Amino acid sequence: MTTRNDIQAITERIRERSKVSREIYLDRVNAAAGKTANRGVLSCGNLAHGFAVCSPSEKIALGGDKVANLGIITSYNDMLSAHQPFETYPQLIKDAAREAGGIAQVAGGVPAMCDGVTQGQPGMELSLFSRDVIAMSAAIGLSHNMFDAAVYLGVCDKIVPGLVIAALTFGHLPAVFVPAGPMTSGLPNDEKAKVRQLYAEGKVGRAELLEAESKSYHGPGTCTFYGTANSNQMLMEIMGLHTPGASFVNPGTPLRDALTREATRRALAITHLGNAYTPVGRMIDERSVVNGVVGLHATGGSTNHTIHLIAMAAAAGIRLTWQDISDLSDAVPLLARVYPNGLSDVNHFQAAGGMGFLIRELLDAGLLHEDVQTVWGEGLRPYAVEAKLGADGSVVREAAPKVSGDEKVLAPAAKAFQPTGGLKVLGGNLGHAIIKTSAVKPERRIIEAPALVFDSQQGLNDAFKAGLLDRDFIAVIRFQGPKANGMPELHKLTTVLGILQDRGHKVALVTDGRMSGASGKVPAAIHVTPEALEGGPIGRVHDGDIVRLDAEVGTLEVLVPAGDLALRPEPVCDLSGNEHGMGRELFAGFRQMAGRADHGASAFGTA
Numbered sequence: 288m289t290t291r292n293d294i295q296a297i298t299e300r301i302r303e304r305s306k307v308s309r310e311i312y313l314d315r316v317n318a319a320a321g322k323t324a325n326r327g328v329l330s331c332g333n334l335a336h337g338f339a340v341c342s343p344s345e346k347i348a349l350g351g352d353k354v355a356n357l358g359i360i361t362s363y364n365d366m367l368s369a370h371q372p373f374e375t376y377p378q379l380i381k382d383a384a385r386e387a388g389g390i391a392q393v394a395g396g397v398p399a400m401c402d403g404v405t406q407g408q409p410g411m412e413l414s415l416f417s418r419d420v421i422a423m424s425a426a427i428g429l430s431h432n433m434f435d436a437a438v439y440l441g442v443c444d445k446i447v448p449g450l451v452i453a454a455l456t457f458g459h460l461p462a463v464f465v466p467a468g469p470m471t472s473g474l475p476n477d478e479k480a481k482v483r484q485l486y487a488e489g490k491v492g493r494a495e496l497l498e499a500e501s502k503s504y505h506g507p508g509t510c511t512f513y514g515t516a517n518s519n520q521m522l523m524e525i526m527g528l529h530t531p532g533a534s535f536v537n538p539g540t541p542l543r544d545a546l547t548r549e550a551t552r553r554a555l556a557i558t559h560l561g562n563a564y565t566p567v568g569r570m571i572d573e574r575s576v577v578n579g580v581v582g583l584h585a586t587g588g589s590t591n592h593t594i595h596l597i598a599m600a601a602a603a604g605i606r607l608t609w610q611d612i613s614d615l616s617d618a619v620p621l622l623a624r625v626y627p628n629g630l631s632d633v634n635h636f637q638a639a640g641g642m643g644f645l646i647r648e649l650l651d652a653g654l655l656h657e658d659v660q661t662v663w664g665e666g667l668r669p670y671a672v673e674a675k676l677g678a679d680g681s682v683v684r685e686a687a688p689k690v691s692g693d694e695k696v697l698a699p700a701a702k703a704f705q706p707t708g709g710l711k712v713l714g715g716n717l718g719h720a721i722i723k724t725s726a727v728k729p730e731r732r733i734i735e736a737p738a739l740v741f742d743s744q745q746g747l748n749d750a751f752k753a754g755l756l757d758r759d760f761i762a763v764i765r766f767q768g769p770k771a772n773g774m775p776e777l778h779k780l781t782t783v784l785g786i787l788q789d790r791g792h793k794v795a796l797v798t799d800g801r802m803s804g805a806s807g808k809v810p811a812a813i814h815v816t817p818e819a820l821e822g823g824p825i826g827r828v829h830d831g832d833i834v835r836l837d838a839e840v841g842t843l844e845v846l847v848p849a850g851d852l853a854l855r856p857e858p859v860c861d862l863s864g865n866e867h868g869m870g871r872e873l874f875a876g877f878r879q880m881a882g883r884a885d886h887g888a889s890a891f892g893t894a
């Protein structure tokens with residue numbers, strides 16, 4: 288099936304816009320892509336340091352230029368349930384590399400923040416910037432230049448985007464991303480959310496709340512809602528950076544380990560010492576990026592990727608815009624309903640047919656570029672499969688199921704849940720914003736109500752506790768942008784706004800901050816750009832102004848005469864409390880350098 292003309296046209300305009308930057312990028316990749324083992328440029332002293340702890344046979348091999356050496360970048364820590372399984376991966380990968388005639392070394396580790404642990408806490412103000420710190424940390428590991436390919440161990444929110452930025456910065460190296468898989472299903476996400484609302488209303492105590500939370504987040508693996516972490520896994524598969532069928536296999540299973548061993552062998556096979564050299568900088572092109580955006584829309588993925596995908600693409604000289612994302616949303620149907628876009632979780636998605644079913648449906652509908660390069664080889668069709676454990680303990684693959692195992696969770700293209708994607712770009716006199724429509728009921732996608740203005744999420748929570756919010760209103764929370772306080776997720780507001788919405792009030796949120804990929808049912812216009820601290824009109828909205836959010840048409844407006852709005856004085860906000868504490872004093876430079884949300888909010892300058 289050829290790719291539909293509307294998808295091709297968007298890809299072509301991205302290619303045209305990126306022509307110069309992509310050419311400069313590819314020249315650099317080609318210049319760095321050596322002819323022999325990259326370690327060949329190192330001095331004997333460099334090399335001796337690099338293999339000092341290796342075995343005698345490995346030292347001999349690394350002293351030559353015939354044996355491929357893999358650099359492992361790991362984001363293991365015990366804070367993220369999704370990353371804890373990585374504790375054992377380096378040894379597994381080293382053993383698999385040795386068995387395959389190669390070598391693997393841990394090139395370095397990267398920090399990984401759990402947005403669930405920091406949600407609503409000061410630490411969340413480091414979260415967005417941690418993406419770029421992760422990219423920089425991975426670069427430090429890879430800069431030893433001992434490696435012929437890199438294996439990236441990462442799952443969660445900022446970690447995969449940061450690792451992709453690093454991988455594309457080292458575009459001459461082949462890159463294979465290795466996931467750890469989702470946690471097994473616990474207390475359903477919607478039941479967890481209900482207990483949170485009961486606690487916020489004082490109807491249950493802390494003990495009941497902690498019990499519900501602990502039953503939901505109960506073991507190793509990625510949290511089972513479809514937030515940024517699981518959107519990352521979907522992206523890595525549909526962009527061809529995972530091996531086929533690797534994304535949603537639970538940790539601690541024989542198949543999971545077999546997939547990790549197989550990914551190791553594949554990384555060795557695609558170095559330039561093998562016969563299928565696949566430098567990631569050439570592999571990922573505009574078609575791969577468009578395929579990622581299509582997958583995001585088809586699954587109702589995380590709003591955070593309207594920021595991260597732009598920064599990731601920029602690392603490969605590709606200029607992706609919110610308009611591209613919005614136009615693709617109009618073309619791509621929603622085929623998955625995973626919490627917060629439905630009641631199921633990512634294990635149910637996998638059981639219904641998972642990525643293989645989704646990719647086959649999108650390919651057959653002409654919504655993906657099939658003629659892409661992946662770590663698996665030519666074309667995306669080989670990803671329309673399910674990975675299973677063979678009798679000999681290796682990975683075997685079967686064609687994805689013809690029909691969905693549960694059409695309430697994963698629909699065929701002919702029975703889409705909605706004809707357009709999960710994300711929409713809003714425009715109007717408050718600037719541009721993003722809204723996740725897939726998680727908002729149709730009757731709540733147009734909200735017009737008086738503004739209540741806050742400079743922090745705590746301000747709104749305090750107003751709720753004081754009983755001041757039992758009414759229709761649109762909460763306008765400003766000074767939450769990248770330059771103000773690091774653009775934290777304001778996901779904690781979902782509980783309070785959800786209570787008020789359930790009481791029958793028309794409520795919505797407008798902010799220059801972010802929400803979690805797990806945020807859902809309350810209409811939220813987020814990533815408002817320009818941010819208040821940069822003089823954005825969101826800073827000049829007053830209590831009582833009528834604000835209109837229309838996710839159907841794609842508009843966000845304050846119904847105030849343009850002249851009046853422009854004449855209002857610039858608001859002043861005391862952000863001194865956000866400059867210290869929990870490490871924020873170390874990120875002043877990031878706050879100053881951060882680009883706009885619609886340019887990827889990168890500390891490395893705009894795309």
Ligand SMILES: O=C(O)[C@H](O)[C@@H](O)[C@H](O)[C@H](O)COP(=O)(O)O
Nearest residue numbers: 402403406514515516803804805
């Ligand atoms: O973008 C995301 O997907 C979120 O940052 C996610 O990683 C975070 O962990 C959730 O906010 C936790 O959800 P709860 O706070 O509801 O447990």
Ligand code: SF4
Nearest residue numbers: 401402403443510516
């Ligand atoms: S999905 Fe979110 S809460 Fe769960 S481990 Fe990852 S970052 Fe933490």
